[in-house]
Structures are given as structure tokens and as C-alpha cells.
Amino acid sequence: MLRVESISYKINNRYLLKDITFSIRKGEMVAILGANGAGKSTLMKILCREKQPSEGRVVFDAKNLNDYSAKELAAKRATLYQQNTVSLAFTVQEVVLMGRYIKETDNTDVANQLALKETMEICGISHLADRSMLTLSGGEQQRVHLARVLSQVWDNKDALLLLDEPISNMDMLYQHQTLAIANALSKKGFMVVCVLHEINLAAQYADRVIMLKGGRKWWDGAPEEVFTSRNIFTAFGVHTQVQTDPRTLITQIGPNGLKLDAAVFNSNLAATYNRRSLKERFISYQDEYPAKALWQIAEALGVTEAELMFLGLGENVTLLRPEIEIILGRIEELGLVKGVTYNQHCETERIGVYRNFSKEGYTTLFLGEDIDLRIFPSRWKIALAVEDKGKESLQFFDTNGNAVHQIYLTGGSYRQVYLDLVEEFKQKDQSAPRIEKTIHKHMEERRDAEIDISDFHQAWNSMLDTHDFYGLVKRFGLTRMQALRLAPPSRAMQVSLESFRRTILHCSNIKVPIMMFTANEGCVQINTGHLSNVNSNGAWLTLSEISGGETKLNEDAVHSVWHVVKPTVDGDVNSLELYGANGDMIVQFFGERKTGIAELESWKKVLSNSLG
Amino acid sequence: MTNKKTIYTCLTLGLFVVVVFSLGLGAMHIPVLDVLTILAKRIGIIDFTVEDDLAENVLLYVRLPRIVLGLLVGAALGISGAAVQGIFRNPLAEPGLIGISAGASLFAVIIIGMESLLFVSLSELLGFYLLAFGAFAGAGFAAMLVYQFSKTDGKPNVATMLLAGIAINALAGALTGLVTYTADEQQLRTITFWMLGSLGGANWDMIIGITPFILIPVLVLPIYGKGLNLFAIGEHQAEQMGMNPGKIKNRVVILSTLAVGACVSVTGIIGFVGLLVPHIIRLIGGADHRLVLPASALLGALVLTVSDMLARIVVAPVELPIGVITALLGAPVFLYILYKDKKKILQ
Numbered sequence: 001m002l003r004v005e006s007i008s009y010k011i012n013n014r015y016l017l018k019d020i021t022f023s024i025r026k027g028e029m030v031a032i033l034g035a036n037g038a039g040k041s042t043l044m045k046i047l048c049r050e051k052q053p054s055e056g057r058v059v060f061d062a063k064n065l066n067d068y069s070a071k072e073l074a075a076k077r078a079t080l081y082q083q084n085t086v087s088l089a090f091t092v093q094e095v096v097l098m099g100r101y102i103k104e105t106d107n108t109d110v111a112n113q114l115a116l117k118e119t120m121e122i123c124g125i126s127h128l129a130d131r132s133m134l135t136l137s138g139g140e141q142q143r144v145h146l147a148r149v150l151s152q153v154w155d156n157k158d159a160l161l162l163l164d165e166p167i168s169n170m171d172m173l174y175q176h177q178t179l180a181i182a183n184a185l186s187k188k189g190f191m192v193v194c195v196l197h198e199i200n201l202a203a204q205y206a207d208r209v210i211m212l213k214g215g216r217k218w219w220d221g222a223p224e225e226v227f228t229s230r231n232i233f234t235a236f237g238v239h240t241q242v243q244t245d246p247r248t249l250i251t252q253i254g255p256n257g258l259k260l261d262a263a264v265f266n267s268n269l270a271a272t273y274n275r276r277s278l279k280e281r282f283i284s285y286q287d288e289y290p291a292k293a294l295w296q297i298a299e300a301l302g303v304t305e306a307e308l309m310f311l312g313l314g315e316n317v318t319l320l321r322p323e324i325e326i327i328l329g330r331i332e333e334l335g336l337v338k339g340v341t342y343n344q345h346c347e348t349e350r351i352g353v354y355r356n357f358s359k360e361g362y363t364t365l366f367l368g369e370d371i372d373l374r375i376f377p378s379r380w381k382i383a384l385a386v387e388d389k390g391k392e393s394l395q396f397f398d399t400n401g402n403a404v405h406q407i408y409l410t411g412g413s414y415r416q417v418y419l420d421l422v423e424e425f426k427q428k429d430q431s432a433p434r435i436e437k438t439i440h441k442h443m444e445e446r447r448d449a450e451i452d453i454s455d456f457h458q459a460w461n462s463m464l465d466t467h468d469f470y471g472l473v474k475r476f477g478l479t480r481m482q483a484l485r486l487a488p489p490s491r492a493m494q495v496s497l498e499s500f501r502r503t504i505l506h507c508s509n510i511k512v513p514i515m516m517f518t519a520n521e522g523c524v525q526i527n528t529g530h531l532s533n534v535n536s537n538g539a540w541l542t543l544s545e546i547s548g549g550e551t552k553l554n555e556d557a558v559h560s561v562w563h564v565v566k567p568t569v570d571g572d573v574n575s576l577e578l579y580g581a582n583g584d585m586i587v588q589f590f591g592e593r594k595t596g597i598a599e600l601e602s603w604k605k606v607l608s609n610s611l612g
Numbered sequence: 613m614t615n616k617k618t619i620y621t622c623l624t625l626g627l628f629v630v631v632v633f634s635l636g637l638g639a640m641h642i643p644v645l646d647v648l649t650i651l652a653k654r655i656g657i658i659d660f661t662v663e664d665d666l667a668e669n670v671l672l673y674v675r676l677p678r679i680v681l682g683l684l685v686g687a688a689l690g691i692s693g694a695a696v697q698g699i700f701r702n703p704l705a706e707p708g709l710i711g712i713s714a715g716a717s718l719f720a721v722i723i724i725g726m727e728s729l730l731f732v733s734l735s736e737l738l739g740f741y742l743l744a745f746g747a748f749a750g751a752g753f754a755a756m757l758v759y760q761f762s763k764t765d766g767k768p769n770v771a772t773m774l775l776a777g778i779a780i781n782a783l784a785g786a787l788t789g790l791v792t793y794t795a796d797e798q799q800l801r802t803i804t805f806w807m808l809g810s811l812g813g814a815n816w817d818m819i820i821g822i823t824p825f826i827l828i829p830v831l832v833l834p835i836y837g838k839g840l841n842l843f844a845i846g847e848h849q850a851e852q853m854g855m856n857p858g859k860i861k862n863r864v865v866i867l868s869t870l871a872v873g874a875c876v877s878v879t880g881i882i883g884f885v886g887l888l889v890p891h892i893i894r895l896i897g898g899a900d901h902r903l904v905l906p907a908s909a910l911l912g913a914l915v916l917t918v919s920d921m922l923a924r925i926v927v928a929p930v931e932l933p934i935g936v937i938t939a940l941l942g943a944p945v946f947l948y949i950l951y952k953d954k955k956k957i958l959q
């Protein structure tokens with residue numbers, strides 16, 4: 001029995017250990033854990049009598065530790081130090097036998113030979129017996145010293161075994177082997193005290209754990225008592241998940257990894273390092289979630305979509321001069337291409353020719369049969385030509401690095417024209433442009449009381465065109481949601497998602513042509529025609545237009561659906577508008593219509609039927 | 613075990629052969645048979661003699677004392693080298709390199725230089741022993757100094773050990789130089805002889821004088837073989853294995869500096885024997901000090917006898933300083949150990 005009676009140890013009036021008391025019985029294996037500087041090594045040095053405690057005492061088998069002679073103590077206590085260096089060319093066997101010198105019998109003595117053989121075998125060094133210590137690796141040397149320490153007390157069943165970080169140099173097998181040996185010997189009557197860093201190994205092999213913190217005993221008990229998330233955090237400052245293996249009932253501790261951003265503490269190296277690692281993360285993320293959209297990956301990796309695309313610069317991505325309108329004017333020459341516009345919750349794609357290019361104030365228009373686009377070119381800042389898995393495309397991003405529009409080549413495209421176009425507009429300097437990471441601020445809603453409601457109602461009722469709505473909202477300093485809420489009577493009604501779906505299905509069934517507006521910061525793409533198919537896959541609702549246009553929307557993101565009526569010179573125009581939780585518009589639906597012609601009666605009818 | 617016996621047998625036989633040859637060789641050649649006859653008669657085994665008085669006189673009063681001195685000094689240097697390496701736990705620790713010999717020689721030179729001023733009566737009283745004790749004190753002082761310097765975290769650090777050795781060698785050299793200015797011509801001659809290192813001054817009185825200082829360490833040091841083995845693992849570790857490291861360290865250091873001091877007091881500094889000899893033994897028989905200590909004494913005697921023989925005959929009738937020969941043999945070994953094991957040794 002080893003009794004540690006309120007020992008303290010101080011140097012220069014600073015306590016390294018303070019008032020530590022515990023006792024260890026025969027047959028017990030005790031692990032001592034604690035952070036660096038918690039006092040583990042000092043405690044071990046006191047236990048092995050290398051240091052004297054400033055206060056308190058250590059009693060070993062009913063006798064003060066200091067009353068033993070070196071020889072007496074060596075016969076019943078063996079210590080494995082953390083660091084053991086042998087710089088003379090002793091053989092492994094000679095070193096192990098040094099543990100037996102205390103017996104003062106000849107090396108050839110049966111007990112010595114048995115101890116030698118058994119300890120070398122169990123420490124896995126039999127094959128090294130005649131090798132010089134100088135030729136061994138750190139882990140092998142440590143195993144030799146373990147064998148030496150074991151051989152010293154091999155035939156004393158009451159021995160005390162002190163192991164100071166015995167496994168720090170060892171490979172996985174011998175980490176377990178060493179602790180298993182210690183545990184097995186404790187079952188033969190040894191007292192084992194072992195300083196460990198590996199918390200899981202302590203849980204697996206120790207009968208008892210003493211946790212030190214700041215030189216004091218923080219906790220003492222069975223591993224399952226000591227190893228709680230809270231204790232571990234207190235001692236080590238690491239958050240962990242603690243579970244019990246249902247089969248072995250052994251406590252398992254899974255530390256939550258720490259994540260540090262190199263940019264925070266090493267700004268000099270950050271740029272290139274991040275770029276490389278971002279690429280790796282991008283690739284592995286794509287592999288892991290092949291179905292995720294680019295903006296989702298960008299969000300997950302904490303970058304913008306454009307920055308992800310820049311990773312391919314010089315490889316599959318070519319930076320074009322941002323002469324947006326000139327490029328757009330040339331798209332028609334590519335022939336049949338696929339235009340794609342998306343925001344976070346809705347995506348429209350449609351194959352067609354970019355016909356009827358025109359400009360109207362700040363807006364650029366394509367008024368083709370299939371490609372019907374409203375573009376705000378001032379928002380388009382970056383143009384890239386991308387070749388990805390055989391698909392070639394022109395991709396455009398806004399100043400914040402968000403995708404605004406993409407044009408993919410199809411089987412009906414003039415590829416050579418595309419290649420010439422890319423060559424012509426290729427930017428000389430192919431280094432990634434800077435992305436301004438301005439955080440998109442949502443407009444603060446003004447208080448309803450500050451708004452001149454009657455003026456607003458009058459302005460609403462005197463709209464001449466649906467496009468006027470944008471200006472209206474802006475003029476009164478409203479958010480779109482606020483405008484809908486404060487709308488004149490029966491101009492904006494909130495309806496259910498269910499009634500929206502009914503409307504769509506009706507339109508599909510009775511062939512009412514509709515227009516679907518998918519908008520983001522940079523453009524609006526309009527998908528017009530009969531719905532040939534309405535398909536629901538999980539949260540995603542896919543609306544297929546008969547000539548191939550497709551609009552997909554995420555119903556889970558829909559926060560509110562509004563039926564909005566806007567007066568125009570051609571009469572009232574009805575629309576269904578879907579909004580997300582933050583008030584952003586997801587998608588808008590109209591009946592097919594052309595300027596100068598009144599709204600389709602069938603659309604009006606469907607609406608009144610479905611919305612009831 | 614047979615390995616051990618073989619090593620001892622070979623060394624003893626080799627030593628005998630070398631001694632006999634060495635007795636015969638020199639400015640005056642004496643045939644091997646004559647050598648054996650003269651010796652046998654002297655011991656009293658046979659009763660007739662070689663009809664050559666000159667040969668007998670050269671052999672008994674010139675060559676024999678010189679060779680006996682060589683044997684004693686060689687054994688002392690060999691065993692003390694091995695012991696000091698055991699204490700420093702490093703094969704590069706050699707009394708000459710780390711300043712122990714220089715300390716001894718400094719003290720001896722001081723005694724010679726100051727003789728007329730201070731020690732007249734003392735010197736008359738103690739005679740030769742004064743010098744031996746002085747050298748011992750110097751050696752012990754230097755050894756303790758280097759050990760204290762080289763110890764970091766309870767374990768000797770080789771780099772600081774060698775650097776401290778350089779410093780002590782330089783300091784001792786400078787102080788010795790200073791002393792020479794106060795010396796008269798007779799003293800100067802003695803001091804110069806010292807600096808070179810030679811067995812040339814051998815005579816029977818001298819041998820009788822130093823024998824106890826050398827025989828005691830050579831016979832007693834091997835007792836500490838086990839202790840030095842444990843020491844090789846570390847001072848603290850040795851204590852955990854039931855040894856009193858402080859006791860062993862003190863005794864071993866006292867015994868080896870006693871031997872080194874005695875050697876230096878009669879032959880001056882003979883370098884590298886303490887490095888070369890234990891290294892060869894470890895190569896052949898392993899690092900166990902129970903073998904290395906006695907075998908180093910035997911091999912040291914052998915190496916020094918051979919070196920002295922070479923010193924006498926290479927450019928006969930002129931003599932080379934023996935330090936030249938031992939340095940030629942030993943310095944390359946030093947470099948070799950450095951080259952081969954630098955990572956492991958210099959940690």
C-alpha cells in the first residue's frame with residue numbers, strides 16, 4: 001500500500017504541488033492525468049524519491065519512503081523515466097539485465113534468465129537482444145527500458161511500478177501492449193502508477209484516474225466518474241464528447257477538434273496557403289456532396305462562388321475582360337445555348353437563342369422566344385469562360401462574387417464561335433480579381449406610421465405598368481413585404497402554399513400558359529409557356545415548360561405566398577409571388593401576356609378558382 | 613563468457629610478447645633469447661647468464677624500468693579513460709581532452725616552479741610523493757570542474773563537457789606558461805620534458821614511488837563495473853535501481869584522477885590513450901564495464917608499450933615524443949567516433 005499524505009512541493013515560494021493526498025492499494029493501476037505543468041512529473045519524482053516533498057510524506061508499505069535504503073527500495077519499486085538515453089554501446093540484453101543487478105546474483109542465475117526472457121518477450125524486444133542500444137529507434141529503446149524496469153521487480157508480487165509517460169515514443173501496438181502489461185501486472189498484485197496523456201488509453205486500462213490541475217488533485221475515481229465532459233474541459237480546456245461503449249462499458253472520449261484560421265494569426269502566409277487548401281476543400285466537398293449547388297458549397301466553405309471558380313484559373317477557367325454588354329451582344333452568334341439564372345431557392349434554365357438584344361435605360365433586354373431576360377449589366381462585374389466535365393459555359397458574377405447568369409453551350413451551339421469569343425475577350429492578366437466582401441444589408445423597415453398610406457395607395461392604384469411597382473416601392477422607402485402588407489384593399493392578399501400549388505396544377509392541366517420570373521441581384525429570367533409537367537421531388541418543385549424551359553423552386557424556403565394585383569394600361573394584372581423568410585423574392589408567376597394586350601382570362605379564372 | 617576469457621587471454625599474451633620484443637629493440641639490439649635469459653636469471657629461475665654485461669645493464673637499468681613504467685602508465689591511462697567515460701556516460705570523455713591531465717600537469721608544474729620558494733622543506737620530506745599528490749589534486753579539481761560545468765538537468769552534456777575541457781586546457785596551458793617565467797634553468801628543463809610527455813626519465817625509484825598510486829586504482833576500479841553500467845542509463849535511474857550514484861561517482865573520480873595524476877607527474881601528458889583503448893575494447897567485447905575496465909588496463913599497457921617502442925625505433929637513435937605516436941593512433945579514432953555516432957553521442 002502506498003499512502004501519499006498531504007504532500008506539497010514548492011520552489012521559490014511557488015507551489016508546484018499543493019496538499020495532495022491519496023492512497024493506492026495492491027492490485028490497483030492508477031493513471032495520473034493533467035495538462036502540461038499540472039504537476040504530474042513532480043508528483044512522480046516525489047513518489048520515486050528523487051525529490052523530497054516540502055510538506056507531507058509518502059508512506060510505502062507502512063514505512064516512510066525516506067526510511068528505506070536505496071537497495072531495499074529498489075527491490076520493491078521500479079521506475080520508468082520519461083527520458084532514458086544510453087550513449088554507450090550496451091546491448092539490449094545487457095540493459096535489461098541491469099534491472100537484475102540488485103539481486104546480486106550472477107547473470108546466468110535461473111531467476112535472472114527467466115526474468116530476462118519473459119520481459120524481453122512481452123516487450124517485444126527478443127529479436128533485438130544482441131543489438132546495440134545506439135542502433136535502436138526511440139520507441140524500441142523505450143521498450144528496452146520498460147523491460148529493464150519490469151525485470152527489476154519481476155518476481156516481487158508486492159512491487160510498486162512507477163511509469164512516467166511510458167508510451168510517449170511508442171507506436172500504437174506498444175502503447176496498448178505497455179498499458180496492458182501494466183494492467184495485467186496490477187492484477188498480480190503490483191501497484192502501478194502511470195502518468196499518461198492519452199485520455200482514452202487511461203479510460204481503457206486504468207482502474208482509477210487521478211486528475212491534477214494546477215498542482216492540486218482535481219478529481220480522483222474510476223475512469224467513468226472522472227472522465228466527464230466537464231472535468232476534461234476543466235483540466236485540459238478541450239471540449240469533448242464522452243460516451244460509454246455499450247459493449248465493453250469503457251468510457252470513450254472524442255475531443256471536438258479545434259479549428260484555427262491561419263489568416264487570423266499568420267497573415268503573411270495566409271493567401272497562398274488558403275488558396276491551396278480551399279481548392280482541396282472544394283474538391284473534397286464536391287466529392288462528398290455531388291448534388292450541392294455552387295452557392296451552397298461556397299456558403300459552406302465561407303467564400304463566394306466566384307472565388308471557387310477562380311480556383312480553376314489557368315486550368316479550366318479563363319478570365320474574360322468584363323466588357324459585359326459587348327459580350328452579351330455577341331451571344332446570339334453562339335446559336336442554341338442554355339441560359340441559367342438562379343437565386344438561393346429558385347433556378348430557371350432554358351435552351352434557346354439570345355435574340356432581340358436591346359437596351360432600355362439601365363436595363364439590357366433579350367426578348368427572344370425562349371430566352372427572355374432583363375439584365376442589370378452594371379451589377380455584372382466578372383465574366384469567366386468555364387470548361388467543366390466537358391461542358392463549356394460563360395459565367396457571370398456580380399461584385400460580391402455571386403453568380404448572376406450562366407450560358408452553357410449545347411449540341412446546337414457554334415463551338416468555334418464560342419472559342420473565338422473566349423480568345424478575343426481573354427484577359428491578359430489571368431490572376432483572380434479581388435472580390436469585395438460587402439455584407440448585403442437588408443433594408444430596415446420603416447415604421448408603418450411614418451408612411452403616407454393614402455399617397456401610397458393612390459400611387460399603387462395609378463400604376464401604368466407592372467414594372468412601375470419597383471419604382472413605387474422605392475419611392476415610398478418600403479420593403480417589398482411592407483408594400484404588400486400596406487397595399488390598397490384587394491391589391492395584395494396572402495394565400496397558402498397549398499393554393500399556390502393548386503394554381504400551378506390547374507394551369508398545367510388546362511394548359512394555361514404562364515410566365516415564371518426568376519430573379520437575382522443581376523438579372524431576371526422569364527420562363528414562359530404551357531407547363532408540360534409538374535414534379536415534386538422532396539422539397540423541390542420542378543415546373544417543366546413544354547418547349548424545355550425548367551424552373552425549380554425550393555418549397556421549404558417559401559415563407560409566404562402573395563396574390564398581387566397591379567393595375568396597368570391594359571387592365572389589372574394578377575400575379576403570385578413567393579417570398580423567403582428574409583423577405584427576398586423567390587419567384588413570381590404571371591399569366592402569359594404581352595404589352596398592349598389584356599391579361600389572359602384563363603389565368604384570371606384559374607386564380608379565382610384556386611385561391612377561392 | 614568465453615568471449616571475455618578469450619579477450620583477457622589474448623591481451624595478456626600480446627602484452628607478454630610485446631614486452632619481450634620491446635626489451636630487445638632499441639639503439640642497442642638485444643636478441644629475444646638473451647632478454648628471456650637475463651630476466652629468468654634475475655628472477656632466479658636459471659643459474660647461468662649471458663656473457664654481455666652491457667646488455668644486462670642496459671636491459672635492467674634502462675629498458676626494463678622504462679617498460680615497466682610504460683606498463684603502469686598505460687594501464688592507468690586505459691582504465692581511468694574507461695572509468696571517466698563511464699561517469700560522463702560518453703565515449704568521448706578522455707582525461708586529456710577534458711582537461712583532467714592539464715589540471716594535473718598545471719599543479720605539478722606549479723610545484724616544480726615554486727619548489728625553491730615554498731616547498732623546500734615539504735619537498736625534502738615527501739620527495740617524489742609531493743609531485744604525485746599535487747598532480748592528483750590538480751586532476752581531481754579539473755575533473756570536478758568539468759563535471760559541474762557539463763551537467764545539465766542531471767545528465768552530462770557532451771558539448772559543454774568538451775567545451776569546458778577546451779577552456780581548462782587553455783587555462784592550464786596559459787598558467788603553465790606563466791610559471792615557466794619564474795623557473796630557473798634546471799626547473800625549465802624539467803617543465804619542458806613535462807609538456808612533451810615521455811617515458812624517458814624512467815628509473816626504479818620513480819617506479820616504486822608511483823606504483824601504489826597506479827596499482828590501487830587499477831585493482832579497485834573494476835569493482836565499480838556494475839555501478840558504472842547502471843550509471844550509463846542515468847544518475848536518477850541508477851538510484852532507482854538501488855545504487856548510490858553519488859558514492860560511485862566520487863569514488864570513481866577519485867580513483868581515476870589519482871591514477872591520471874600519478875601518470876602525469878612522471879611522464880607528462882600522454883594523450884588519447886584513454887580514448888583509443890576503451891573504444892577498441894567496446895568494439896570487441898561490448899560496453900559492459902565489468903569487462904571494459906580491466907581489459908582497458910591490459911590494452912592500455914600494451915598500447916603504451918608499443919607506442920614507446922615505436923617512439924624509440926622509428927627515427928632511432930633519436931626518440932620521438934610518445935605523445936606524437938599516441939595522438940597519431942588516437943586522434944583518428946576520436947574523429948571516427950564523432951563521425952559515426954555524432955547524433956547519438958552529442959544529444
